[in-house]
Amino acid sequence: MLPHPHLPFHTVRRNAAGPRWVNAFALWATLACSAASVAIADDTPWVESCRIDSFRLRADFAVGAHDTLLDELGGLRRDVSQTLGIETTQQPVDLYLFGDRTAYESFLQRRYPKVPFRRALFIKNSVSRVVCAYRSEMFDVDLRHEATHALLHSALPRVPLWIDEGLAEYFEMAPAERASGHPHFESLASDEARPVASLASLERKVKLVEMGRDDYRDAWAWVHFMLHGPREAHEELVGYLAELADGKEPEPLSLRLARRFPDVEHQLVQHLAHYQHLQLARAISAPATTGTAGHR
Ligand SMILES: [Zn+2]
Numbered sequence: 001m002l003p004h005p006h007l008p009f010h011t012v013r014r015n016a017a018g019p020r021w022v023n024a025f026a027l028w029a030t031l032a033c034s035a036a037s038v039a040i041a042d043d044t045p046w047v048e049s050c051r052i053d054s055f056r057l058r059a060d061f062a063v064g065a066h067d068t069l070l071d072e073l074g075g076l077r078r079d080v081s082q083t084l085g086i087e088t089t090q091q092p093v094d095l096y097l098f099g100d101r102t103a104y105e106s107f108l109q110r111r112y113p114k115v116p117f118r119r120a121l122f123i124k125n126s127v128s129r130v131v132c133a134y135r136s137e138m139f140d141v142d143l144r145h146e147a148t149h150a151l152l153h154s155a156l157p158r159v160p161l162w163i164d165e166g167l168a169e170y171f172e173m174a175p176a177e178r179a180s181g182h183p184h185f186e187s188l189a190s191d192e193a194r195p196v197a198s199l200a201s202l203e204r205k206v207k208l209v210e211m212g213r214d215d216y217r218d219a220w221a222w223v224h225f226m227l228h229g230p231r232e233a234h235e236e237l238v239g240y241l242a243e244l245a246d247g248k249e250p251e252p253l254s255l256r257l258a259r260r261f262p263d264v265e266h267q268l269v270q271h272l273a274h275y276q277h278l279q280l281a282r283a284i285s286a287p288a289t290t291g292t293a294g295h296r
Helices: 063-084 101-111 139-155 161-171 184-189 199-203 213-228 231-245 253-260 264-285
Strands: 048-052 055-059 093-098 120-124 129-134
Touching: 048 063, 055 063, 063 139, 063 161, 063 231, 093 101, 093 139, 101 129, 120 139, 129 139, 139 161, 161 199, 161 213, 184 213, 184 264, 199 213, 199 253, 213 231, 213 253, 213 264, 231 253, 253 264
Parallel strands: 055 093, 093 129
Antiparallel strands: 048 055, 120 129
16 A cells, blocks of 8 residues: 655745734625624533634534544644644634534524525634534534634635635545545546636636536645645745735736746646546555545
8 A cells, every 4th residue: 555645735834923813704794694693692502512722612412423523623723824824813713513414404593594504604704703514424524624714714814715615625634635535536537527627717706606516626626736736836825825814915826826837737737647646546555445425
């Protein structure tokens, strides 16, 4: 069996420049509840209540079976910060976890009656950041995905949609699976797979309804290229996010990458093919398992 690549991404550290958090409603405004509703008395019979790093967790079930996941959550803020060179705040994120869909839906109905149903949610308003999820078959992935959104929005006053989703798709995997274990590699290898969309076309999408299933995969692919591809690509990503964190309007990454790599789309294809081969080699050498459920 080939050795599994352990996060061969480029990590960076930037000096903290003080709190940069500025409340931004733009992206998540449609999901935001009123500040008043946050203060509604909560009658959910919580079984667990604890704090993990910046996450305040409440669960209506015993979370013991998910110890590993919770340990990972504790490291997620560090991973996001070190990988992207952004300073996530210690401002708490409230995690509400449910043992089944019925209890989850009931909670959402009481707390956020206007929010459309999704299997997991990140909800942001002027006073709180909340992640809600229930124990579906994709519970672990969903929780890491939404928690990543919460961390990004704690570090950046504005998070462009494509990179918000691309990074959430990347960090939704367990740490050891991020480099070469994402099901998106299988999707790309399919005979019916269409080529990855250009970065410029993803940058033009500003509403969630514009993001189709393939767009999540494509956003992830560009993020993967910048985290595991050429160091110069990672430098561009870090520089771009630093300008966002400082409240600037950075030059689009599509232009930054094109200047560094005139053949960037070709390099992306080669990069993904390399990691697809890695994943294929792992699949061949690994014992048969039950498959991984698809995500979005
Ligand atoms: Zn998302």
